[in-house]
Each structure stands twice: as C-alpha cells, then as structure tokens.
Amino acid sequence: xxxxxxxxxxxxxxxxxxxxxxxxxxxxxxxxxxxxxxxxxxxxxxxxxxxxxxxxxxxxxxxxxxxxxxxxxxxxxxxxxxxxxxxxxxxxxxxxxxxxxxxxxxxxxxxxxxxxxxxxxxxxxxxxxxxxxxxxxxxxxxxxxxxxxxxxxxxxxxxxxxxxxxxxxxxxxxxxxxxxxxxxxxxxxxxxxxxxxxxxxxxxxxxxxxxxxxxxxxxxxxxxxxxxxxxxxxxxxxxxxxxxxxxxxxxxxxxxxxxxxxxxxxxxxxxxxxxxxxxxxxxxxxxxxxxxxxxxxxxxxxxxxxxxxxxxxxxxxxxxxxxxxxxxxxxxxxxxxxxxxxxxxxxxxxxxxxxxxx
Amino acid sequence: xxxxxxxxxxxxxxxxxxxxxxxxxxxxxxxxxxxxxxxxxxxxxxxxxxxxxxxxxxxxxxxxxxxxxxxxxxxxxxxxxxxxxxxxxxxxxxxxxxxxxxxxxxxxxxxxxxxxxxxxxxxxxxxxxxxxxxxxxxxxxxxxxxxxxxxxxxxxxxxxxxxxxxxxxxxxxxxxxxxxxxxxxxxxxxxxxxxxxxxxxxxxxxxxxxxxxxxxxxxxxxxxxxxxxxxxxxxxxxxxxxxxxxxxxxxxxxxxxxxxxx
Amino acid sequence: xxxxxxxxxxxxxxxxxxxxxxxxxxxxxxxxxxxxxxxxxxxxxxxxxxxxxxxxxxxxxxxxxxxxxxxxxxxxxxxxxxxxxxxxxxxxxxxxxxxxxxxxxxxxxxxxxxxxxxxxxxxxxxxxxxxxxxxxxxxxxxxxxxxxxxxxxxxxxxxxxxxxxxxxxxxxxxxxxxxxxxxxxxxxxxxxxxxxxxxxxxxxxxxxxxxxxxxxxxxxxxxxxxxxxxxxxxxxxxxxxxxxxxxxxxxxxxxxxxxxxxxxxxxxxxxxxxxxxxxxxxxxxxxxxxxxxxxxxxxxxx
Numbered sequence: 015x016x017x018x019x020x021x022x023x024x025x026x027x028x029x030x031x032x033x034x035x036x037x038x039x040x041x042x043x044x045x046x047x048x049x050x051x052x053x054x055x056x057x058x059x060x061x062x063x064x065x066x067x068x069x070x071x072x073x074x075x076x077x078x079x080x081x082x083x084x085x086x087x088x089x090x091x092x093x094x095x096x097x098x099x100x101x102x103x104x105x106x107x108x109x110x111x112x113x114x115x116x117x118x119x120x121x122x123x124x125x126x127x128x129x130x131x132x133x134x135x136x137x138x139x140x141x142x143x144x145x146x147x148x149x150x151x152x153x154x155x156x157x158x159x160x161x162x163x164x165x166x167x168x169x170x171x172x173x174x175x176x177x178x179x180x181x182x183x184x185x186x187x188x189x190x191x192x193x194x195x196x197x198x199x200x201x202x203x204x205x206x207x208x209x210x211x212x213x214x215x216x217x218x219x220x221x222x223x224x225x226x227x228x229x230x231x232x233x234x235x236x237x238x239x240x241x242x243x244x245x246x247x248x249x250x251x252x253x254x255x256x257x258x259x260x261x262x263x264x265x266x267x268x269x270x271x272x273x274x275x276x277x278x279x280x281x282x283x284x285x286x287x288x289x290x291x292x293x294x295x296x297x298x299x300x301x302x303x304x305x306x307x308x309x310x311x312x313x314x315x316x317x318x319x320x321x322x323x324x325x326x327x328x329x330x331x332x333x334x335x336x337x338x339x340x341x342x343x344x345x346x347x348x349x350x351x352x353x354x355x356x357x358x359x360x361x362x363x364x365x366x367x368x369x370x371x372x
Numbered sequence: 373x374x375x376x377x378x379x380x381x382x383x384x385x386x387x388x389x390x391x392x393x394x395x396x397x398x399x400x401x402x403x404x405x406x407x408x409x410x411x412x413x414x415x416x417x418x419x420x421x422x423x424x425x426x427x428x429x430x431x432x433x434x435x436x437x438x439x440x441x442x443x444x445x446x447x448x449x450x451x452x453x454x455x456x457x458x459x460x461x462x463x464x465x466x467x468x469x470x471x472x473x474x475x476x477x478x479x480x481x482x483x484x485x486x487x488x489x490x491x492x493x494x495x496x497x498x499x500x501x502x503x504x505x506x507x508x509x510x511x512x513x514x515x516x517x518x519x520x521x522x523x524x525x526x527x528x529x530x531x532x533x534x535x536x537x538x539x540x541x542x543x544x545x546x547x548x549x550x551x552x553x554x555x556x557x558x559x560x561x562x563x564x565x566x567x568x569x570x571x572x573x574x575x576x577x578x579x580x581x582x583x584x585x586x587x588x589x590x591x592x593x594x595x596x597x598x599x600x601x602x603x604x605x606x607x608x609x610x611x612x613x614x615x616x617x618x619x620x621x622x623x624x625x626x627x628x629x630x631x632x633x634x
Numbered sequence: 635x636x637x638x639x640x641x642x643x644x645x646x647x648x649x650x651x652x653x654x655x656x657x658x659x660x661x662x663x664x665x666x667x668x669x670x671x672x673x674x675x676x677x678x679x680x681x682x683x684x685x686x687x688x689x690x691x692x693x694x695x696x697x698x699x700x701x702x703x704x705x706x707x708x709x710x711x712x713x714x715x716x717x718x719x720x721x722x723x724x725x726x727x728x729x730x731x732x733x734x735x736x737x738x739x740x741x742x743x744x745x746x747x748x749x750x751x752x753x754x755x756x757x758x759x760x761x762x763x764x765x766x767x768x769x770x771x772x773x774x775x776x777x778x779x780x781x782x783x784x785x786x787x788x789x790x791x792x793x794x795x796x797x798x799x800x801x802x803x804x805x806x807x808x809x810x811x812x813x814x815x816x817x818x819x820x821x822x823x824x825x826x827x828x829x830x831x832x833x834x835x836x837x838x839x840x841x842x843x844x845x846x847x848x849x850x851x852x853x854x855x856x857x858x859x860x861x862x863x864x865x866x867x868x869x870x871x872x873x874x875x876x877x878x879x880x881x882x883x884x885x886x887x888x889x890x891x892x893x894x895x896x897x898x899x900x901x902x903x904x905x906x907x908x909x910x911x912x913x914x915x916x917x918x919x920x921x922x923x924x925x926x927x928x929x930x931x932x933x934x935x936x
Binding site for chain 3: 164
C-alpha cells in the first residue's frame with residue numbers, strides 16, 4: 015500500500031524518463047538528502063567521520079566507477095587499487111607542485127589523469143575478454159604499486175616513502191591536512207559523491223550507457239547498431255578510471271591523510287571494491303551505494319559484536335570476518351546476483367500490496 | 373498508401389567466394405537488389421544463405437568478389453560501417469540485448485542518430501535531454517507500429533520468442549535503414565504470428581520505403597510477398613527470378629522445392 | 635669456465651626450478667578449467683589450506699608424515715565434496731565471470747577457516763625432504779643447485795605422468811575428458827556432471843597438497859602461499875588454459891624469465907621486478923597469441 019502508484023500517471027516522456035518517477039521515491043530521496051546535507055554535518059564527530067562516513071563516501075565513488083566498467087559494460091577489472099593509487103599520487107603531486115590550487119580542481123584533475131592511465135592499460139586489453147582482461151588489470155595493479163614504491167619522483171623523494179597530504183583548500187575552506195573541520199571534510203566528499211553519482215546515472219540512461227550495456231549483453235550484436243566495441247570499451251575504461259581516480263584522491267587527501275602504496279592500494283582494495291559492487295548490485299547506481307555501505311559497516315558491526323560482545327581476540331575476529339566476507343560473496347552470487355539493489359526492488363514490489371495479501 | 377515503384381540497383385554483390393578453412397560456404401555467388409524491392413533468398417539448410425547476409429553486412433569477409441552498395445564498390449565491409457551506411461538486420465537466433473528493456477533495445481537502434489557528447493550526456497539537461505526525448509518520440513511510433521506498448525519496460529530476456537522477434541525487427545527499424553536484412557524472421561512462429569509478421573514486413577516496405585532482403589523457408593510467404601527470389605544450393609547460385617519463374621525452374625524443383633503429390 | 639657464465643647457469647637453473655614450482659600450482663588450475671570451465675581463483679588458497687592441514691595434523695596430533703599426508707588428502711576430498719555441494723551445484727549455468735567471482739569468495743572462506751582452525755602464524759614444514767646445496771654440483775662446478783627444487787622437479791614430472799595415464803587410460807579419466815569437451819554431450823551419455831566435478835576438485839586438491847608441500851618446505855607455510863595463485867594466471871596465459879603440457883612449459887618460461895629479468899634488468903630500475911614481470915610478459919603474449927602456446931583457439935559465431 016505504501017508503494018501504490020495509482021493516480022501517478024505520466025503525461026510526457028520527460029516525466030516518464032525521470033530518475034525517480036514514483037512520488038514515494040522522490041520523498042525518500044529528499045528526506046535522505048536533508049539528513050545527509052543538513053542533519054549529519056551538525057551532529058558528526060571525528061569518530062563517525064573517520065570510521066564510517068568518509069570511507070563510505072570514498073568507496074562509493076570507487077564503487078560507482080567500477081560498476082560502470084564491470085556492471086554496465088561487462089568487463090572485469092582487478093586493478094581498482096592500483097588506479098586509486100594513481101589518483102592519490104596525482105593529487106599529491108598536484109598539491110605539492112601547485113600549492114594554491116583549489117582541492118576540488120585537484121581531485122577532478124587527478125581523475126582525468128587516472129582516466130588517461132586507465133585508457134593506456136585498457137588499450138591492449140580490448141581484443142581480449144573475461145579472464146584475459148583480468149590478467150591485464152592485475153598486471154596494472156602490481157606494476158602501479160611497484161612504480162609508486164620505487165620511483166622517488168612520485169613521493170617527492172622523502173625518506174619514508176610515504177605521501178602525506180599537505181593542507182589544501184577548496185572554496186576557502188581547509189579540506190586536507192591536519193587542521194580540518196570534520197563537517198567541512200564530510201560535506202566536501204558528500205558534494206563530490208552526490209554530483210558525480212548524478213552524472214553517472216545520467217550517463218547510464220543515455221546513449222553511451224546503452225552502448226556499454228550492449229557490449230555487455232552481446233558485443234557481437236552491438237556492432238550492428240553502429241557501436242564500435244573498441245571505442246565503447248575504452249570509454250567505459252576511461253569514465254570508470256576517472257571515478258576511481260577521484261576516489262583515490264579523496265581517499266588519500268581527505269580521509270587517510272597519508273598513505274603507502276602496498277597497504278593502502280594493494281590488491282585487497284581491488285577485491286574490496288569488487289565485492290562492494292557484487293553485493294550491492296552489478297549494473298546499478300543504487301547498488302554502488304548499498305554495497306559500499308555494507309562493506310564499510312559490516313566489519314565494524316562484526317568487530318563490535320565479536321570482540322566486545324563475545325570477547326573474541328581481535329585476530330580471531332579478523333579471520334571470522336574474512337570467512338564471512340567470502341561466504342557472503344558466494345551467497346549473493348547464488349541467491350541474488352543482482353545484489354542488494356534487486357532485493358530493494360523486490361521489497362518495493364512487496365510494499366505495493368502490504369499489508370494486503372493481494 | 374500505395375506502394376512506390378521499384379527503383380535502381382541499391383546493392384550488387386558480385387562473384388562472392390567465402391570459405392572457412394577447408395569449407396566453402398559461398399562459391400562465385402552474384403546477387404542484385406533494387407531500391408524498395410523485396411528480395412528473398414531461399415535454399416536448403418547449409419546452402420550459404422546466412423553467410424551471404426553476413427557478407428553483405430560485414431560479419432564475414434569474402435576471399436573473392438566485391439560488394440557495391442549505393443554506388444560504392446568494396447571488397448569487404450566492416451559491420452559498423454555497414455550500419456552507418458543504412459544497413460540493418462535481424463538474426464536467426466535473436467541477437468537482442470537481454471539485460472535491457474524493450475524500450476532500451478529500440479533506443480539502441482537510434483544509436484547512430486544521437487550526437488550529444490559524453491559530457492553533455494553526463495549533464496543531461498540541455499542537448500542530451502532534447503535528443504533523448506526526440507528519439508523516444510520516434511521509437512514510440514515503432515512501438516505503436518509493432519504493437520509493443522504493453523511490454524515496453526520489460527527486460528527483453530523475459531519475453532516470449534515471437535515478441536522478441538518483433539522487438540528485433542523494431543530495433544532494426546529504429547535505425548531508419550535503407551536496406552533491411554531479415555534472417556528467417558518467421559522461424560518458430562505459428563500461423564497467426566506469421567501473418568502478423570508478413571503484414572509488418574510489407575508495411576515497412578510500403579510506408580517507410582525500405583528495401584528488404586529476407587531469408588525464409590516458408591514457401592507460401594516467400595512466393596506471396598517477394599518481388600524477386602534467389603535460390604542457393606551448396607553455396608552456389610542455382611536460380612534467380614520472379615517467384616513464378618523460380619517455382620517453375622526444373623533445377624530448383626529437383627534440388628529444393630519438390631513436386632506436389634497429387 | 636668464466637664466473638659470469640656460471641652465474642648465468644645458476645640463475646637459469648634457479649629459474650627453471652621456480653618454474654617447476656609454478657607449474658605444480660598451475661596444474662591444479664588446468665584440471666578444474668578443463669573439466670568445468672571455471673578459473674579457480676581459490677587454487678592458491680587450496681595449496682595453503684592443504685599445507686596448513688598437513689602441518690596441523692603433524693604438530694597438533696603428532697602424526698607421522700606419511701599418515702598426515704593421507705589424512706590431508708582425505709580432507710581435500712571432503713573439501714571438494716563440500717564445494718560442489720554448497721557452491722558449484724547452484725551456479726551451474728551462470729556466466730564464467732560469476733563463477734570466477736565465486737571462487738574469489740571461496741578463496742576468502744578457505745583462508746579464513748584455515749586461519750581459524752590452525753592459526754595464522756608461520757609454520758615450518760619438515761617432511762624430511764632433502765634441502766640445501768647439492769654437494770656434487772657445488773664441488774665440481776661451484777654451482778648452487780637447491781636439492782629441494784630437484785626433488786620438486788621429479789615430483790612434478792611424476793605427477794604429470796600419473797595424471798596423463800589417469801586421463802588416457804582409466805574410465806574416469808575418459809569421462810573427465812568428455813566433460814571438458816561438451817557438458818551436454820557428456821550428460822547425454824550418462825556421465826554424472828556432479829560426480830565428475832567432485833572428482834576433479836579432489837584431484838586438484840591433491841595437486842594443491844603436493845604443491846603446498848613443496849612451497850611450504852621451501853618458504854614456510856604462511857599466507858603468501860596463496861598469492862601464488864596470482865602468479866599462476868600468467869603461467870596459464872602463456873601455456874593455454876586447457877593444456878597440461880602448457881602449464882609446465884608456461885611455468886618454466888615464467889620462472890626463467892622472471893629470474894633473468896630480476897638479475898639482469900632489475901638493478902637498472904631499482905629491483906623487485908619479479909612482482910610484475912610475469913604479468914607484463916603475459917600481457918605481451920595476450921596481444922600476440924591470446925590462446926597461449928598450447929591452448930585452443932576460440933571462434934565465435936553469430
């Protein structure tokens with residue numbers, strides 16, 4: 015009954031093609047938006063920001079990017095960590111070379127640079143599919159981590175090999191470095207994610223999104239409608255890497271503050287983001303949000319439950335967490351390959367009738 | 373609307389030879405189609421009919437021979453180039469995008485007509501939105517034409533076979549082709565569905581002036597709606613002419629049609 | 635003979651040995667891919683799990699080496715059965731990508747369970763396999779040749795021979811080849827797909843055990859063992875996903891190539907090239923010959 019659509023009919027194609035055609039959806043999104051933009055910044059503290067909201071936003075950005083490549087275009091990438099590193103190091107170099115530059119511009123520029131790198135690694139992979147593409151992206155992953163470890167220019171030759179984000183401003187407010195205001199950093203990331211999620215949604219419902227999905231569903235047939243598979247795959251790589259690069263810049267600059275390649279951008283990150291989109295839902299913008307939220311919150315909830323609740327050792331809890339992640343992946347792949355997003359859709363279908371039986 | 377007269381030669385395929393490894397699919401085959409004509413290709417299974425269509429639209433590259441389309445002569449075509457020059461087709465085993473809705477599949481047919489850049493699409497408001505709506509308008513006419521209104525938003529993979537065939541035809545039409553290649557459009561359909569599909573094919577030809585080449589096994593359909601019939605057998609051209617001429621041709625009767633038992 | 639040249643020989647032999655070790659792991663991949671079309675990302679973790687179980691049985695229960703090996707093989711069979719029952723059975727008609735991702739999940743599960751049951755500290759695996767420099771090579775030519783690796787080479791050769799006989803001569807082996815060729819056709823002659831899969835995964839598990847023993851003796855039983863799975867990908871790209879000889883040859887090429895690159899090119903660019911050299915080599919191969927040296931070419935028809 016809650017999701018009754020009766021009485022909501024569309025009188026124009028524009029209305030029919032809106033992102034949230036059902037009124038109930040619009041209300042929910044507006045409410046969430048109000049909470050996110052108005053309520054949270056007022057109430058947020060350091061712990062919540064660093065443990066939950068900032069990583070959630072950074073990973074959502076990365077998940078959006080990876081979902082475009084994997085969920086919408088049907089390619090596979092195991093190199094997300096490496097490309098986040100590209101974004102992070104690009105932003106680091108830009109910050110240290112042009113200290114006065116607005117950080118928002120730096121993030122976008124980092125994204126563009128990562129897109130270029132992504133295209134470079136994507137080019138040779140265009141004639142191969144499936145596992146072969148996985149190899150190419152793995153190559154990128156290991157090579158990039160090695161590169162940022164070895165080549166001093168990237169970390170400005172400092173002794174520790176780490177990169178640390180210097181203070182940088184955006185629109186006059188400090189968003190990186192030690193002296194930041196929690197609400198500011200949160201809102202900065204939130205704005206980025208909101209704007210670019212909207213753009214991603216626009217892309218996937220337009221011509222380019224359809225050409226990606228055509229490649230995913232049947233790339234041989236995509237050519238007959240004039241889609242050039244090489245170009246479509248490249249554009250998916252480029253856009254995906256753009257998002258992942260921005261995610262890396264935010265991840266390093268705003269959240270972590272300092273980073274070291276193997277730990278922050280290793281292959282575990284690649285798997286983490288992949289799991290996010292599998293659990294959240296492949297080929298769904300909402301799924302990217304849900305999957306990121308799930309993978310960020312679950313370890314925290316688990317740890318609280320196991321270590322505080324059941325008095326397990328932290329080491330044991332970590333092993334259980336790893337096991338559980340694997341079980342969840344398999345569970346979702348078997349039961350609902352379209353992930354949480356689809357479960358949400360099914361719930362809405364049920365809510366059409368509830369509490370009535372039919 | 374009265375049917376417009378058949379025009380000049382649109383497509384000429386000359387002396388095409390196509391082989392895969394040791395197997396020769398087509399051997400010295402020539403074939404012509406005129407504007408606004410409905411041409412049929414018939415022949416036993418394995419005769420090379422689908423291979424001929426694949427050569428015309430670029431999936432296969434012949435070892436020998438040439439293709440002249442709209443005045444340009446080439447020894448081989450690339451698929452997306454063929455699409456760009458106005459050739460559209462359907463397939464024996466449906467080649468729809470199963471993960472997308474009917475509407476989205478039809479909109480993919482408009483792919484080449486859409487010009488907005490990626491950035492404009494990301495922003496949506498402005499040029500991209502105008503384009504989307506304009507093409508949605510056009511596609512809705514095709515939905516109307518093919519009676520697909522009730523299944524617009526349903527993912528194509530869930531639809532029955534006959535409906536999927538209609539959607540595939542719709543996607544081909546959405547591209548506003550000049551030459552439409554149909555590979556067994558009526559396979560697997562019952563009498564009523566075949567009648568509908570025949571009507572669609574004829575209407576497409578009459579209303580939109582599209583040149584049609586179709587492969588079909590149902591002789592009643594072929595003889596009824598086509599202007600010219602080409603017969604292939606074992607990759608070679610067996611006969612060519614009007615339906616009546618082909619029906620009376622002895623070689624064709626021996627190889628393929630057979631004689632009615634009285 | 636010149637010192638330079640001897641060093642080159644040593645490096646090459648070392649590379650060959652490393653290559654043999656890679657091949658051992660790659661064999662497991664090929665088996666599973668041949669029989670079910672799945673790229674089993676969890677193969678490396680299977681090696682780790684097998685080695686962990688072996689050490690655990692020997693340390694915690696004080697069992698002698700040979701008994702522990704037999705018991706571990708049974709455990710691996712049990713694991714194979716569970717995997718088929720709980721995972722594979724439900725994913726039969728899915729996309730290869732989905733199956734691949736399921737094996738990533740499997741890898742996490744096996745790793746987690748292995749750590750929970752046996753602990754994640756580094757363990758020493760001592761089965762009495764000879765280690766250290768080969769005196770004969772050292773005394774006569776000043777060549778350092780690791781005894782363990784010679785043993786590994788022999789074991790690998792033995793394993794390949796056994797597997798080859800198994801596939802060619804036995805009834806089950808024939809059934810496996812039928813399944814690898816065409817699932818539907820195999821079903822239609824009465825071959826039970828599910829039993830085949832359990833058998834294949836068991837065999838892969840035993841191969842993993844052998845590989846785990848070798849690697850574990852060499853560098854201790856620890857998490858990094860599972861990362862070898864990642865190295866197996868380039869081996870398979872080179873050799874072809876469906877070829878047993880390909881796994882051997884691919885492993886050797888990668889092993890030798892890596893060592894040469896590390897020793898001769900490494901110092902020029904700061905070292906640690908081994909991390910990515912295999913992948914770049916595989917990438918180059920992909921551009922030139924995607925099906926690998928011995929694999930089958932895939933033709934797609936519309």
